[in-house]
Amino acid sequence: MKINCSVIRFHKTGELDVLALENVTMEDPENDEVLFKVDAFALNRADVLHYQGFHTTVPDFPSRIGSEATGEVVKVGNKVTDFKVGDRVTSIPFNTAKYGVQGEYAVVPQDYLTKAPKNLTVEEACSIWMQYSTAYFALFHIGSVKKGDYVFIPAISSSAGYGCFELARDAGAIAICSTRTSVKKEELKQLGIDHLIVTKEEPVEKRLMEITNGKGVSFVYDPVAGAFCDEYLEALSTGAVVIIYGLLDPNPTLFPLVPLIRKKATMDAYSQFNHVEDIVKLNECKAYILDRVGKGAIKPVVSKVFDFKDYKKAYEYMLSNQQVGKIVVRVNTK
Incomplete structure (x- = not known):
């Protein structure tokens, strides 16, 4: 299944203007990978460091960007055991240049996904893991x-x-x-x-x-x-x-x-x-955070939500330091 969609990419490091909305063809997920349709993604300071070339993740051009998104699974690799088509998922940041979630579709290895907490909104769910x-x-x-x-x-x-x-x-x-x-x-x-x-x-x-x-x-x-x-x-x-x-x-x-x-x-x-690479520690973290979120002990604060077409305005807002909490971009408005 080939999917044509829009994603945010950059071809060189620099300031915000290096980011561009581009059309790509999504390949089928491999082995332990999960392909999902993105409903919303969250911005992080790490994303800015990434497109500027100062992050621990070294860009592999043309590079996608972003690590936190929530959406619906549309296809899974042949070694995926934890997720199925139709599941609502949210992604966990990890250190690799191969993946990026800011776009209409994303692919992430199953180790770096969890089911989206049912007691959170779409915007809140994509804001928990970083x-x-x-x-x-x-x-x-x-x-x-x-x-x-x-x-x-x-x-x-x-x-x-x-x-x-x-x-x-x-x-x-x-x-x-x-x-x-x-x-x-x-x-x-x-x-x-x-x-x-x-x-x-x-x-x-x-x-x-x-x-x-x-x-x-x-x-x-x-x-x-x-x-x-x-x-x-x-x-x-x-x-x-x-x-x-x-x-x-x-x-x-x-x-x-x-x-x-x-x-x-x-x-x-x-x-x-440097810590999520240890899958044992990562799974311990997942269990702890999902438990506390599920019980309402912790809950992310969303500062402002932008439309996908306004993703650069979302970055500009983050760079202005006006926010209290998370900045989210909504992709699927249905």
């Missing part, structure tokens, strides 16, 4: 975060930040979050964020120590890096873990050897993509 799997491995496999721990989550208005907040709170940890300005402060408070630091208006180290009653934070989930690290390193508790998972500050991140030694702390150059 934010929750990234936070899951960081919090529980690297950070060993437990009930009562103080967790610092900068850039809380991003879906990744909010996903970490939800999982940390669900596990009984005490989340301290930050945002650059007070523009989103009230909206963030309405999402249940009790401890919020406005970094352009408040001294981060001082506020962290005040909130923790002088104990310091045992885990940091930092997408900013660069010079921002200096604002919280002295507020770490002994044995703390710092996760660097993004580069919102374009300046180099210097390794803070002395502050880390003083606190017996560690700093991890982290990517979710």
